[in-house]
Each structure stands twice: as C-alpha cells, then as structure tokens.
Amino acid sequence: MHDDFAPLFAPHFMKRRWSEVAIKRKKFDGKAMDFTIQGGHGLFFRVEERGTYYKWRKMHAGRNHRAHIGSVHEVGLSEALDTAQKFSKNVREGLPPRFSLNANSGLTFQQLYEAYTSSQEFNARSPNYREQFKLRMEKFAVEGSNLTAARQSKSNSRQELNRNKISAVSVDRIDQHIGRQL
Secondary structure: OOOOOOOOOOOOOOOOOOOHHHHHHOOOOOOOEEEEOOOOOOEEEEEOOOOEEEEEEEEEOOEEEEEEEEEOOOOOHHHHHHHHHHHHHHHHOOOOOOOOOOOOOOOEHHHHHHHHHOOHHHHOOOHHHHHHHHHHHHHHOOOOOOOOHHHHHHHHHOHHHHHOOOOOOEHHHOOHHHHHHO
16 A cells, blocks of 8 residues: 555554544434544543543653643643643643643732732631641741731741741742642
8 A cells, every 4th residue: 555545544553643623513313422532641431421631640750640721622632632631641640630830020028928928819718727827827938917926926936837838939930849849
C-alpha cells in the first residue's frame, strides 16, 4: 500500500483522532460514554444526557487526579489541550492540577491579607472562622491591624516571630521551592 493513501479501515487497536467538529457532533446514545483524545495529556470528553464536556484525568504516584474543564461548546479543543497539559505538568511537580500563580501580581502577603479580610467571601464565613483566621495570620504571617491592647502586648513580646513574618514579601518572588519552606 502506498504511504500517501490512508487505509479504508482502521485496525481495532488504533484510537480515533478527534476533531473539534466531530466532538461537538457526538450525541448521547442512552448511556454516558468517555472518549479519549489521543496525545491529550489525559484529556477526554464525556457525552452525557446533559451535554458533552471536556474532562481530564491522570494517575501519578498512586493517586488519581481528575478535573472538569468545561463544555465543548464553551471551550475549544486547543484550549482544552493546553489546560490538560498544564494540569499534567502541575501534577508531575507535586502540585494540585488547578494550581497557578499570577507571577506578575506584585502584591505582598499583607496586601492579599487585607484584600481577603475585607472581601464579601470572607465576611460570609462564620464569625469563629474569621476570628481564628485573623489570629493565626497575624501571629505568623502578617502585621495585625486594629489590635486590642492585650493582643498588641503579646505581639510585641514575640519578637522572634515578628522577625520571621512574611507580610512584606512580594508574592511573585515566591517560587515552589520557597513556598514549601514557609
């Protein structure tokens, strides 16, 4: 057979190469089915009654990792492949699949702390959570604001801890190795 012509049949062991159009056209046949995308770093799509979705899976160091990427109508195949590649890279490095850090943020821990404690998300938490979070962060990582006199005197008495606070450290200066040491 000449190399320029594809065979009229594909052996059963060959996986199908999926195009974006073919994925979008795949219809639900009565039961949910998964279809692997060849060379997709664990990317596959699942056809369900509710729709068709890109998903990702990988087994690394004896642990299964899975993530939902999005609907095939909202996320393109190339974007899903890029996302799957990032997920795989993160897992190989021992990070959660969705781990990402905006390296150009320029924010310090102190600024992030203040933004989070003034956010609606933080204020929706229980009062006990908010109090414990602030106590722990102000004890180990950031400079406290609106401290009571008793807490201020305790904070001043812990000079060793105060020297080790990371409130002035810029978040974009912390890489994976430094982050694990903190």
